[in-house]
Amino acid sequence: MSLLEARGLSKRFGGVRAVDHLDLALAEGDLLGLIGPNGAGKTTAFNLLSGFLAPDAGEIRLRGRSIVGLKPHRICQLGVARTFQIVRPFPRMTVLQNVEVGALARHAGTGAAVRVARAVVEQVGLGPKANAVASGLTMPERKRLELARALATEPAVLLLDEVMAGLNPTEIERMVVLLREIHAAGMSMLLIEHNMRAVMALSQRVVVLNFGSKIAEGAPAEVARHPKVVEAYLGEEYVDAAPAR
Amino acid sequence: MTWLGIAALGVLLALPAVVSSYVLTILIFIFFYAFLGQAWNVVGGYAGQLSVGHAAFLGVGAYASAVLAQEVGLSPWLGMFVGGALAGALGAVIGYLGFRFGLRGFYFVLLTVAFAEVCRIVVNNVEAVGGAVGFYITFTGDPRQFQFRDNRAWYYVTLVLMLAATGIVALIERRRFGVYLAAIREDESAAEALGVDTLRYKMLAMIVSSFLTGVGGTFYACYLLSLQPNAVFGIPLSVEIIIRPIVGGSGTLLGPILGSFILTPLAEVSRYYLGQGGWHGAHLIAYGVLLVAVVLFLPEGAYPRLVRLVRARKRA
Amino acid sequence: MDLTLVAQGLLSGLLFGGVTSLMAVGLTLIFGVMRVVNFAHGDMMVWGMYLAWMLSSRAGIDPYLGFVVCAAALFVLGLGVQRGLVDRILDAPHEMQILLMLGVALVLENAALVAFGPEPARVRSSLTLPPLWLGPLFVDVARLITFVIAIALTVLLGLFLFRTAFGRRIRAAADNPYGALVVGTDVRRVYAVAFGIGAACVGAAGALVAPILPFQPTTGLGLSVASFNIVIIGGMGSLLGAFLGGLIVSIAESLGAVFLAPSMKELVSFGLLIVILLFRPAGLFGKRAA
Numbered sequence: 001m002s003l004l005e006a007r008g009l010s011k012r013f014g015g016v017r018a019v020d021h022l023d024l025a026l027a028e029g030d031l032l033g034l035i036g037p038n039g040a041g042k043t044t045a046f047n048l049l050s051g052f053l054a055p056d057a058g059e060i061r062l063r064g065r066s067i068v069g070l071k072p073h074r075i076c077q078l079g080v081a082r083t084f085q086i087v088r089p090f091p092r093m094t095v096l097q098n099v100e101v102g103a104l105a106r107h108a109g110t111g112a113a114v115r116v117a118r119a120v121v122e123q124v125g126l127g128p129k130a131n132a133v134a135s136g137l138t139m140p141e142r143k144r145l146e147l148a149r150a151l152a153t154e155p156a157v158l159l160l161d162e163v164m165a166g167l168n169p170t171e172i173e174r175m176v177v178l179l180r181e182i183h184a185a186g187m188s189m190l191l192i193e194h195n196m197r198a199v200m201a202l203s204q205r206v207v208v209l210n211f212g213s214k215i216a217e218g219a220p221a222e223v224a225r226h227p228k229v230v231e232a233y234l235g236e237e238y239v240d241a242a243p244a245r
Numbered sequence: 246m247t248w249l250g251i252a253a254l255g256v257l258l259a260l261p262a263v264v265s266s267y268v269l270t271i272l273i274f275i276f277f278y279a280f281l282g283q284a285w286n287v288v289g290g291y292a293g294q295l296s297v298g299h300a301a302f303l304g305v306g307a308y309a310s311a312v313l314a315q316e317v318g319l320s321p322w323l324g325m326f327v328g329g330a331l332a333g334a335l336g337a338v339i340g341y342l343g344f345r346f347g348l349r350g351f352y353f354v355l356l357t358v359a360f361a362e363v364c365r366i367v368v369n370n371v372e373a374v375g376g377a378v379g380f381y382i383t384f385t386g387d388p389r390q391f392q393f394r395d396n397r398a399w400y401y402v403t404l405v406l407m408l409a410a411t412g413i414v415a416l417i418e419r420r421r422f423g424v425y426l427a428a429i430r431e432d433e434s435a436a437e438a439l440g441v442d443t444l445r446y447k448m449l450a451m452i453v454s455s456f457l458t459g460v461g462g463t464f465y466a467c468y469l470l471s472l473q474p475n476a477v478f479g480i481p482l483s484v485e486i487i488i489r490p491i492v493g494g495s496g497t498l499l500g501p502i503l504g505s506f507i508l509t510p511l512a513e514v515s516r517y518y519l520g521q522g523g524w525h526g527a528h529l530i531a532y533g534v535l536l537v538a539v540v541l542f543l544p545e546g547a548y549p550r551l552v553r554l555v556r557a558r559k560r561a
Numbered sequence: 562m563d564l565t566l567v568a569q570g571l572l573s574g575l576l577f578g579g580v581t582s583l584m585a586v587g588l589t590l591i592f593g594v595m596r597v598v599n600f601a602h603g604d605m606m607v608w609g610m611y612l613a614w615m616l617s618s619r620a621g622i623d624p625y626l627g628f629v630v631c632a633a634a635l636f637v638l639g640l641g642v643q644r645g646l647v648d649r650i651l652d653a654p655h656e657m658q659i660l661l662m663l664g665v666a667l668v669l670e671n672a673a674l675v676a677f678g679p680e681p682a683r684v685r686s687s688l689t690l691p692p693l694w695l696g697p698l699f700v701d702v703a704r705l706i707t708f709v710i711a712i713a714l715t716v717l718l719g720l721f722l723f724r725t726a727f728g729r730r731i732r733a734a735a736d737n738p739y740g741a742l743v744v745g746t747d748v749r750r751v752y753a754v755a756f757g758i759g760a761a762c763v764g765a766a767g768a769l770v771a772p773i774l775p776f777q778p779t780t781g782l783g784l785s786v787a788s789f790n791i792v793i794i795g796g797m798g799s800l801l802g803a804f805l806g807g808l809i810v811s812i813a814e815s816l817g818a819v820f821l822a823p824s825m826k827e828l829v830s831f832g833l834l835i836v837i838l839l840f841r842p843a844g845l846f847g848k849r850a851a
C-alpha cells in the first residue's frame with residue numbers, strides 16, 4: 001500500500017484546468033520529484049494534497065484512508081506537512097518560536113515542543129539564528145526555516161514546494177545535502193523543484209506535469225530525454241542540467 | 246525582572262495608605278481599564294482579531310448582574326459569573342459567525358460593531374430593564390452585594406481584577422494556546438499548515454476575552470450604580486477598551502497595563518482641567534491625536550519600545 | 562396595517578435615501594481606490610452640516626446653495642488627510658489604517674464639540690415651503706429638494722468618473738493600482754483627489770441634509786456606521802452598489818420605523834448587514850468576495 005496516493009485528482013479555476021486527472025503514488029521512504037514548467041499545476045497539486053484547496057474530483061489517500069475534505073490542520077496532524085513556495089514565516093516571532101509552532105502539533109507542552117524545535121533548528125543549520133526574529137532572515141535562511149517548521153511537525157510525508165528557488169549554487173548544494181540527510185533518516189518526500197540538477201541528485205523517480213496533466217514519469221535521466229518533456233520545456237527553460245545562474 | 250515585579254506589587258498594595266481619595270479614584274480606573282484592555286488583548290492582541298464591539302460584552306455582563314441583583318436578589322458575587330457566561334456566549338456567537346464565514350479585517354470589525362449596536366438598540370427599547378432611561382442599582386454599601394463604602398476596597402477589587410486577568414493571560418501566553426494565537430495573528434494559513442485548528446483557537450480566544458469583559462461589567466454596574474445603554478454598549482466605550490492595549494502594545498503581557506497607566510490619568514486630568522473651561526471633548530481630541538501618533542510613530546506600542554530601550558541601555 | 566402609512570414610509574425613505582446614497586458613494590470611492598476605510602466619514606459629514614449652519618447663520622447663505630462651499634471645504638480636508646496621514650500607511654496592516662482613521666474621527670468629532678457645543682443644531686432653509694400632496698401622501702418639499710440635488714450630484718460624479726479622462730484614471734486605479742502605475746498615472750495624485758472627492762460627497766450630503774435632520778457632534782459616529790452598512794450591503798468598492806444600497810437601506814429603515822418603532826429602525830439595517838456579511842460578503846452588487 002502506498003503511503004500517500006492520489007487518483008484522478010482534478011481542479012479547475014474558471015476555464016483553467018490547473019490539475020487534470022492526476023495520479024500520484026508515494027511509497028514509504030520514497031523521494032519523488034514533481035517537475036514541470038511554470039503554471040503546470042504543481043503548487044495547486046500541493047494545495048489539494050494538503051487540504052488548502054478542495055478537489056473538483058479525485059481521491060487522496062494517506063495509508064489507505066481518504067483525506068479529501070479534511071481541513072489543512074487535520075491533514076498536518078495526520079502526518080502530511082507542506083512548505084509554501086512563497087515562504088510564510090511568522091515575521092515577528094523568532095526562528096525558534098516559528099519552529100515551536102510546528103512542534104506543538106505533536107507535543108502539547110511547550111517544554112517538549114521547544115526541545116524538539118531546538119533540535120530541528122540545529123539540524124537545518126539555523127542554530128546560530130535561533131533567537132533572531134524571522135522578519136530579519138535572508139532568503140536562504142527563510143527557506144530553511146520553512147523546511148524546519150514542516151519537519152518539526154514530525155510528518156510521515158514532507159511536501160516541499162521549490163525550497164531551492166532563489167538560492168545560489170552553493171546554497172543549493174547545501175540544501176541538497178540537507179534534504180539527502182533527512183531522506184536518509186527515513187522521511188518520505190514529494191519535492192517540487194525547478195532546478196533539474198538538484199532533482200536528479202535527489203530523486204529516484206520524477207513525475208512531469210504540464211497543463212495539469214502528467215506527461216511523463218520515471219527515472220530523472222530517462223524523463224529528461226522524453227520528447228514530450230523536452231517539448232514542454234522548450235522556450236521555458238532548457239531541460240539540460242544547466243548550472244543555475 | 247521578578248524583583249521588579251514584586252517591588253511593584255508591594256507599592257501597589259501599600260498605595261491606598263498614602264494617596265488622596267482623588268488619586269485613588271484615578272487608580273481604580275487605571276486598574277479597571279487595564280483589566281478590560283487585558284481581556285480584549287486575548288482576542289484583539291494575541292489572536293489579532295480586531296474587535297471594536299467589546300462594549301457589548303461589558304454591557305451584557307453589567308446588565309445581567311445588575312438585573313439579577315435588583316430583581317432576583319442574586320448576589321453580584323455570583324452574578325458576575327452569570328454575566329461573564331452570558332457575555333462569553335455572545336462572544337461565541339459573534340466569533341463563530343465571523344470566523345466560520347471567514348470575515349477578516351474590516352469585515353470582522355464591522356460584524357463586532359454591528360452586534361454591539363444591535364445590543365444597544367435592543368436594550369434601549371426593553372422597558373423591563375429601564376429602556377433608554379437606564380437601569381439603576383440601589384446603594385446599600387453592603388460588601389455581600391459587591392458594594393463598598395470605602396474607595397480603598399474598590400481599589401483592591403480592581404487591583405485583583407487586573408492582576409487576575411494578567412495572570413490568566415500570562416498562563417495563556419506560555420502555553421500552546423498562546424503560541425498558537427500568536428501564529429494565527431502572524432499568518433493564519435501558515436499556522437493551519439502547521440496543524441493549528443485556527444477556528445477552534447480563535448473561538449477560544451473570543452470566549453475567554455468576552456467572558457472576562459463580561460465579568461468586568463459587574464464592577465461597572467456596582468461601582469457606578471447606573472447603566473445607560475448608550476454609554477455601556479456604545480462604540481466610544483469600545484474605543485476606550487481597545488485604545489489602551491494598542492498604545493501600550495497589543496499582544497504583549499504588560500502592554501494593556503502600561504497603556505492604561507499612560508492614558509487613564511491623561512484622560513482624567515485633561516477631562517478635569519479642560520472640562521472646566523467649557524472645553525468638553527478636548528481630551529478626546531488629545532486621544533485622537535495620540536492614536537494617530539501611535540499609528541504613525543509607534544505602531545508596535547509603548548511596551549515593546551520600552552523593552553528595546555532598556556535592552557539597549559544594558560548593552561551600552 | 563395602514564397602507565397609506567406604508568406608502569408614506571416608502572416615500573420618505575426614498576427621499577432621504579438621496580443623501581444616504583451620496584454619503585455611501587463617497588465612502589466606497591475612497592475604499593475602492595485606496596482600500597482604506599474612512600472611519601471619519603460621518604464626522605466629516607457633520608462638519609459639512611456645521612459649515613452649512615455657519616454659512617446660513619453668519620452669512621445668510623441658504624444650505625441649498627451653501628452645499629457647494631461645504632463640498633469644496635471638505636474636498637480640501639479630505640485631500641489634506643490623504644496627503645498628510647493616509648498616504649503614509651497605505652501599505653500598513655489594515656488594523657493600523659482603521660486605528661488611524663478612528664483617531665481622525667475622534668479629532669473631528671470632538672473639535673466640533675469644542676467649537677459648537679453638544680446641543681442639537683438645525684439649519685433653516687428659506688426655501689421651506691408647505692408640503693405637497695400626492696393624493697393621500699405628503700411630500701416634504703425640503704426632502705424633495707435635498708433628494709433631487711443629491712441625486713443630481715451623484716449622477717454628476719458618475720459622469721465625471723465614467724466620461725472624463727481623469728475620472729477614468731481614478732477608476733483604473735481602483736481596479737488595479739499596479740496597472741495604473743504601469744500606464745504612468747500619478748497614483749499619489751489620483752489617491753489624493755479620490756479622497757478629496759469622497760470627502761466632498763459628505764460635505765455636500767451634510768449640507769443638504771442639514772435642513773431636514775437636526776444634528777450634533779455625536780451624530781457623525783452613527784452616520785459612519787450607517788455608511789459602512791450601506792457599502793457592505795451594496796458591495797465594497799461598487800459605486801452602483803453604494804448608490805442603490807443607500808436607497809435600499811434608507812427605505813428599509815423608514816419602513817422599519819413604521820413596522821417596529823422609530824427608535825428601532827436601525828435594527829433593520831444591522832440585521833440586513835449581518836445577513837449580508839454572512840451569506841453574501843461581496844454585497845448585493847459587488848463582484849469581489851471578502
Ligand SMILES: Nc1ncnc2c1ncn2[C@@H]1O[C@H](COP(=O)(O)OP(=O)(O)O)[C@@H](O)[C@H]1O
Binds near residue numbers: 044
Ligand atoms: N487560486 C487560483 N485562482 C485562479 N487560478 C489559479 C489559482 N492558483 C493557480 N491558478 C492557476 O492554475 C495554474 C497552475 O498554477 P500553479 O499550480 O501555481 O502552477 P506551478 O506551481 O506548477 O507553477 C496556473 O495557470 C495558475 O494561473
Ligand SMILES: [Mg+2]
Binds near residue numbers: 042085
Ligand atoms: Mg508553483
